[in-house]
Amino acid sequence: MSNGRLPPLAWGSATLVVCLVAGLLLGTTRGVSDGSELRASDSPRLSDLVRVAQSESDDLAATRDALTMQVAQLQSGAATDDDKVAAVLDQLTALEDPAGLTERQGAGVTVTLTDAPRDDDGRYPADASPDDLVVHQQDVQSVLNAMWAGGAEAISMQDQRIVATSAPRCIGNTLLLHGRTYSPPYVITALGDPAKIAESLDAEPGVRVYKQYSTRYGLGFLQQAGSDLTVPAYTGGAAAR
Incomplete structure (x- = not known):
């Protein structure tokens, strides 16, 4: 009956085969990779993609501003020579404020939303999940909806x-x-009747849920009325994102 062990000669042959196969694999790998690491990670993180996109957006915004100045100069020259052009430009100017293209000042309400802070020992509450401790897109949207419903005439964020x-959107723990x-x-300012905006904020279901989490986990919610906000x-393109 065999004891299941190979004789020394068989072991030597097996070792030689393994070495040959390993050498063949190493040689094939080097040829395929051209000497570089096959599993080198070239997939950038989402935050890196966002930074690159923001840098490109800033460059395009600078180009847009320069072109806008050129267009304004050309329009001004054309209006001087053509009454019809001047009339059209006057109509466009009248639409700038309703379109949000002019700065506005007045009374209103400012709401500031912040993530929950850590405890004194540097930890978060034991019964909280990570999602319970950060401001989400729906929280921001709830505040914006309430402000519009309360009769806000103009709103800004940051x-x-x-x-x-x-369309404010969450990208990881940041907002795009x-x-x-x-x-x-996140600082959101709305111009309008402070009392009506405050009443609308109190009635908004999403804001009420956020306030419950604020009380339980320490999410920041600061609401302030002002008389000179x-x-x-708006300085973006025709399709805001």
Whole structure:
């Protein structure tokens, strides 16, 4: 009966075969990779992609501003020589404010949203999940919806004017708005009757849920009325993102 072990000669032959196969594999791998690492990670992180996109957006915005100045100069020259052109430009100027293309000032309400801070020992509450402790896209959208419903005449977030095509979006733990990324705190300002806007914020279901999480986990919610607030003009392209 065999004891299941190979004789020394068989072991030597097996070892030789293994070495030959290993050498063949190494040689094939080097040829395929051309001497480089096969599994080298060339997939950039999402945050890196966002930074690159923002840099490109900034460059394009500078080009856009320069072209806008050239167009304005050409329009001004054409209006001087043509009354019809001047009339059309007057109509366009009248539409700038409703379109959000002019800065606005007045009374209103500012809401500031922030992520939950850590405890004194540097930890988060034991019963909280990571999603419970950060400001989400739906939280921002709930505040914006409530402000519009409360009769806001103009709204800004951070240093950007919110227009009909604006779409704040969460990218990881940051917010993407009009091609730029922002981290908390998120400051949202609405011009209008402070009392009506405040009443609308109190009635908005999404805001009420956020306030519950604020009480339980420490998410920041600061609401302040003001008599002399400023909302900047929209400076983006025709299709805001």
